[in-house]
Amino acid sequence: MSVHETGKGGAANPLKQLAKYGQSPWLDFIQRSYTADGSLKKLVDGDGLKGVTSNPAIFQKAMGQGTDYDPQIRSILEHQIVDAGTLYEMLAITDIRDAAKVLYPVYEQTKGVDGYVSLEVSPYLARDTQATIVEARRLWKAVDAANLMIKIPGTQEGAPAVRTAIAEGINVNVTLLFSNDAYKKVLEAYIVGLEDRLAQGKSVAGIASVASFFVSRIDVKIDGEIDRRVAAGDKDAAALKALRGKVAIANAKMAYQYWQGVVKSARWQKLAAAGAMPQRLLWASTGTKDKSFSDVLYVDSLIGEDTVNTIPPKTFDAFRDHGKVAPTLTEDVKGAEQVLADAKRLGLDLDGVTTVLVDEGVKSFEDAFDELLGSVAAKQAAFVGKKVTTTTLHLPADLDAAVKAELEDWRKGGKVRRLWAKDATLWTGKDEANWLKWLSIVDDQILALSKFEEFQAEVKARGFRDVLLLGMGGSSLGPEVLSETFGKHEGFPHLYILDSTDPQQVKAFEKKIDIAKTLFIVSSKSGGTLEPNILKAYFFDEAKKVLGDKVGSHFIAVTDPGSHMEAVAKADGFWKIFYGEKQIGGRYSVLSDFGMVPAAAAGLPLRLLLESALRGEKSCAASVPPAQNPGALLGTVLGVAAKSFGRDKVTILASPAIYDMGAWLEQLLAESTGKNGRGLIPIDDETAGPASVYGKDRLFVYLRLAEKPCEKQDAAFKALIAAGEPVVTIELHDRRQIVEEFFRWEFATAVAGSIIGINAFDQPDVEASKIETKKITTAYNETGRLPPYEPFFKDATFAFYADPKNAAALKDARTAEAILKAHFARAKAGDYVALLAYIERDTATREWIQGVRLAIRDALKLATAAEFGPRFQHSTGQAYKGGPDTGVFVQITADDAITLPVPGEKYTFGIVKEAQARGDLEVLGERGRRAVRVHIHGDLKAGLEKLGQIIKAAV
Numbered sequence: 001m002s003v004h005e006t007g008k009g010g011a012a013n014p015l016k017q018l019a020k021y022g023q024s025p026w027l028d029f030i031q032r033s034y035t036a037d038g039s040l041k042k043l044v045d046g047d048g049l050k051g052v053t054s055n056p057a058i059f060q061k062a063m064g065q066g067t068d069y070d071p072q073i074r075s076i077l078e079h080q081i082v083d084a085g086t087l088y089e090m091l092a093i094t095d096i097r098d099a100a101k102v103l104y105p106v107y108e109q110t111k112g113v114d115g116y117v118s119l120e121v122s123p124y125l126a127r128d129t130q131a132t133i134v135e136a137r138r139l140w141k142a143v144d145a146a147n148l149m150i151k152i153p154g155t156q157e158g159a160p161a162v163r164t165a166i167a168e169g170i171n172v173n174v175t176l177l178f179s180n181d182a183y184k185k186v187l188e189a190y191i192v193g194l195e196d197r198l199a200q201g202k203s204v205a206g207i208a209s210v211a212s213f214f215v216s217r218i219d220v221k222i223d224g225e226i227d228r229r230v231a232a233g234d235k236d237a238a239a240l241k242a243l244r245g246k247v248a249i250a251n252a253k254m255a256y257q258y259w260q261g262v263v264k265s266a267r268w269q270k271l272a273a274a275g276a277m278p279q280r281l282l283w284a285s286t287g288t289k290d291k292s293f294s295d296v297l298y299v300d301s302l303i304g305e306d307t308v309n310t311i312p313p314k315t316f317d318a319f320r321d322h323g324k325v326a327p328t329l330t331e332d333v334k335g336a337e338q339v340l341a342d343a344k345r346l347g348l349d350l351d352g353v354t355t356v357l358v359d360e361g362v363k364s365f366e367d368a369f370d371e372l373l374g375s376v377a378a379k380q381a382a383f384v385g386k387k388v389t390t391t392t393l394h395l396p397a398d399l400d401a402a403v404k405a406e407l408e409d410w411r412k413g414g415k416v417r418r419l420w421a422k423d424a425t426l427w428t429g430k431d432e433a434n435w436l437k438w439l440s441i442v443d444d445q446i447l448a449l450s451k452f453e454e455f456q457a458e459v460k461a462r463g464f465r466d467v468l469l470l471g472m473g474g475s476s477l478g479p480e481v482l483s484e485t486f487g488k489h490e491g492f493p494h495l496y497i498l499d500s501t502d503p504q505q506v507k508a509f510e511k512k513i514d515i516a517k518t519l520f521i522v523s524s525k526s527g528g529t530l531e532p533n534i535l536k537a538y539f540f541d542e543a544k545k546v547l548g549d550k551v552g553s554h555f556i557a558v559t560d561p562g563s564h565m566e567a568v569a570k571a572d573g574f575w576k577i578f579y580g581e582k583q584i585g586g587r588y589s590v591l592s593d594f595g596m597v598p599a600a601a602a603g604l605p606l607r608l609l610l611e612s613a614l615r616g617e618k619s620c621a622a623s624v625p626p627a628q629n630p631g632a633l634l635g636t637v638l639g640v641a642a643k644s645f646g647r648d649k650v651t652i653l654a655s656p657a658i659y660d661m662g663a664w665l666e667q668l669l670a671e672s673t674g675k676n677g678r679g680l681i682p683i684d685d686e687t688a689g690p691a692s693v694y695g696k697d698r699l700f701v702y703l704r705l706a707e708k709p710c711e712k713q714d715a716a717f718k719a720l721i722a723a724g725e726p727v728v729t730i731e732l733h734d735r736r737q738i739v740e741e742f743f744r745w746e747f748a749t750a751v752a753g754s755i756i757g758i759n760a761f762d763q764p765d766v767e768a769s770k771i772e773t774k775k776i777t778t779a780y781n782e783t784g785r786l787p788p789y790e791p792f793f794k795d796a797t798f799a800f801y802a803d804p805k806n807a808a809a810l811k812d813a814r815t816a817e818a819i820l821k822a823h824f825a826r827a828k829a830g831d832y833v834a835l836l837a838y839i840e841r842d843t844a845t846r847e848w849i850q851g852v853r854l855a856i857r858d859a860l861k862l863a864t865a866a867e868f869g870p871r872f873q874h875s876t877g878q879a880y881k882g883g884p885d886t887g888v889f890v891q892i893t894a895d896d897a898i899t900l901p902v903p904g905e906k907y908t909f910g911i912v913k914e915a916q917a918r919g920d921l922e923v924l925g926e927r928g929r930r931a932v933r934v935h936i937h938g939d940l941k942a943g944l945e946k947l948g949q950i951i952k953a954a955v
């Protein structure tokens with residue numbers, strides 16, 4: 001910054017002499033240190049400076065570099081969790097207020113004619129009248145200074161906002177004016193605004209406005225065109241050359257002529273008589289861009305009564321040094337008219353240029369604002385340090401370049417803002433806007449915190465030993481992560497999650513709890529899902545045997561308003577009913593009551609968790625440009641890797657203490673994106689191996705818990721990175737940050753869904769299996785029998801089932817091993833193998849399935865999924881059926897060791913599970929997927945062992 005010298009003082013100072021001709025010099029610059037160190041005041045005192053203007057580009061220069069703003073940023077971030085936009089605004093408001101204080105004496109001396117400091121509304125709103133009005137009001141109130149001007153762009157949409165703001169008594173600086181036409185509309189808006197006030201019986205005195213007419217940019221464009229034509233040997237070269245550096249000034253002179261006519265009009269005189277001040281023309285963009293011109297050209301040439309020139313610092317210095325002061329604005333008006341006439345005659349399209357300049361002006365302020373917010377967000381991330389998760393990308397050069405290009409596309413298209421504005425066209429343009437309430441749920445939950453805290457205290461007071469949550473998918477996976485990650489809290493019950501129809505598993509959970517001291521949470525968004533309904537029926541019956549009439553007081557429901565479950569809960573006298581948000585789908589519901597209620601019951605620190613969630617939300621806010629926005633960044637990597645690089649197997653590994661995040665992520669990613677033959681295939685918890693066991697279809701995500709990392713995982717990822725595999729490392733500094741990641745991944749999934757080009761909020765193929773299951777359970781209830789079901793092969797231990805097409809493909813194999821061999825032989829590079837086990841999910845079976853999947857991966861070099869039914873049907877099942885046709889499925893079922901009745905139904909849990917397995921296989925077959933079922937007869941343990949052996953032999 002060079003405006004330190006006040007140089008020529010006193011009367012000789014050309015800056016001061018401007019006053020003689022009625023022009024006020026303002027400074028087109030603001031910076032904290034400049035105001036703080038007294039430099040600004042020196043200009044006021046020494047140069048007769050009478051005002052200050054700011055704009056996004058100016059703030060970008062001020063805040064984007066250096067350390068001026070660091071102390072305030074640090075102090076804000078110590079006490080508040082804010083988004084980058086809010087942070088910027090707090091900094092800007094402080095600057096504007098401080099400058100306004102310096103200029104206030106001028107405001108007083110000139111009786112409100114001068115002494116103003118301008119603050120611009122967000123450039124993103126330049127095309128939105130209503131939003132501009134709201135923002136103008138908000139900023140006016142927030143700064144709260146009489147000598148403030150709110151800058152509103154003079155676009156077609158901005159003009160009506162000017163009228164409203166003026167009518168409300170807000171001082172307005174109308175910016176980005178290039179054409180006389182636009183200027184005339186803005187002057188009219190000002191006058192009508194004042195007339196509106198008069199009509200409302202309000203005073204028009206003391207309201208100030210300037211119309212910022214941009215000058216030099218016009219010459220840049222017109223002269224550029226002249227130079228091109230001259231270089232191309234235009235026949236009018238001489239005449240064209242004579243116009244260089246003249247058109248912008250001529251255009252400005254015409255605006256002044258118009259203004260003079262208006263203020264003489266009877267219409268204006270009436271307002272003037274009522275005390276109105278004229279809206280002054282302010283010359284903006286007055287720094288010389290063409291070095292061959294005088295460096296004070298756009299100050300010298302535009303001096304006139306009742307005008308302002310907002311001068312950039314260098315030009316300010318230059319004008320002080322050698323500016324010439326004369327009433328130039330009204331000189332040679334005929335000459336100016338001639339310049340414009342010549343320009344027209346020579347085909348220089350001034351109208352076209354000014355139209356383009358408005359668009360470019362809006363765009364360049366948007367770009368500057370993006371850059372500014374990006375710098376603020378980056379600084380913020382650095383300052384909050386470990387209070388938020390840290391993401392590191394290791395991507396191959398081609399993927400890295402494509403990700404950067406996509407991020408730039410998102411920035412240019414304002415897509416993060418569009419996402420927050422619920423613009424369904426980011427996806428398929430259907431009903432997506434109705435499913436985005438999760439964007440603001442954290443704010444709602446913070447407001448509702450006392451509700452959860454009271455519930456938490458009640459649970460504690462009642463001394464429950466256990467909480468058993470009955471639910472599926474979106475209603476169970478989030479609570480499961482919370483339970484697995486945070487464990488049991490002193491003084492609170494242990495939180496168990498049951499999401500199975502396997503009779504052994506149901507019984508096992510029953511054994512874990514003490515019914516007399518258990519709180520049951522029946523969790524179902526729709527309220528109609530089969531599993532939570534029959535689990536409720538079973539445990540309600542069991543609990544009644546122990547608790548008698550008090551049974552209802554041990555049950556609470558979490559469900560959407562108006563659901564079947566709500567009615568059941570009311571009828572059965574449940575202790576409490578918590579409600580979900582209809583505009584949040586199950587897999588996006590963890591921060592709604594579906595996660596908060598079990599978290600409260602388990603005694604988790606709710607405020608701290610919500611604060612972490614809020615950090616996630618704020619870091620992904622509309623104001624945070626895509627490259628600095630962790631959600632947009634992650635979503636872009638996921639989307640681009642899958643869409644353009646075939647890396648659609650999102651291989652998620654998490655540190656042991658937070659391992660269960662993968663189960664929640666599986667559902668979020670698979671159910672959101674796996675449809676229409678596209679999508680992401682999450683590969684969860686597949687122990688990391690050397691690079692040699694992977695194909696080229698992987699994107700690795702390492703969720704590393706810094707407080708408790710796993711050395712083996714660290715080493716494996718180090719090796720993968722060294723081998724050039726694409727790896728996203730997300731470092732969680734403490735486990736509570738899983739909640740921040742909940743929000744971040746929801747956002748990322750929405751972004752990835754947009755890039756992949758699907759509706760990220762429906763689940764069209766989940767329903768299909770539910771329908772098939774229903775058919776079978778209904779048939780059972782009617783006939784007391786399952787419909788006949790014939791294996792295409794069986795031996796002493798195994799029976800193999802498949803739809804006709806799959807059976808035909810495998811029919812030549814005559815042993816269990818041969819069938820599996822033939823089945824796996826159908827897989828090719830880029831495919832994945834999913835084991836879908838409808839058996840009890842316990843430590844032993846989880847170890848078994850993990851061992852088998854790794855054997856498959858290492859032998860076939862294919863991605864593998866290890867899933868338990870029916871749980872996965874509410875999760876990855878969507879992608880298996882609706883996503884890319886790259887899955888090779890082995891469904892595993894077994895004889896049940898016990899029979900567990902479902903109260904009120906003929907069918908048992910075992911029958912339901914069988915129906916679910918059949919329904920699942922049926923739909924996979926219908927969709928032409930490669931799928932086979934192997935049923936184990938007799939002892940499960942022995943059967944699994946044998947199956948493991950033959951699978952290993954088959955691959």
Ligand SMILES: O=C(CO)[C@@H](O)[C@H](O)[C@H](O)[C@H](O)COP(=O)(O)O
Nearest residue numbers: 053054055175212217284285287310
């Ligand atoms: O609009 C006002 C003042 O009202 C100015 O701050 C205005 O934005 C600036 O003069 C221009 O943006 C500067 O333009 P340029 O010199 O970069 O072409």
Ligand SMILES: O=C[C@H](O)COP(=O)(O)O
Nearest residue numbers: 473474524525526529586
């Ligand atoms: O993810 C959702 C599951 O299908 C369970 O749905 P629900 O919460 O409506 O019972």
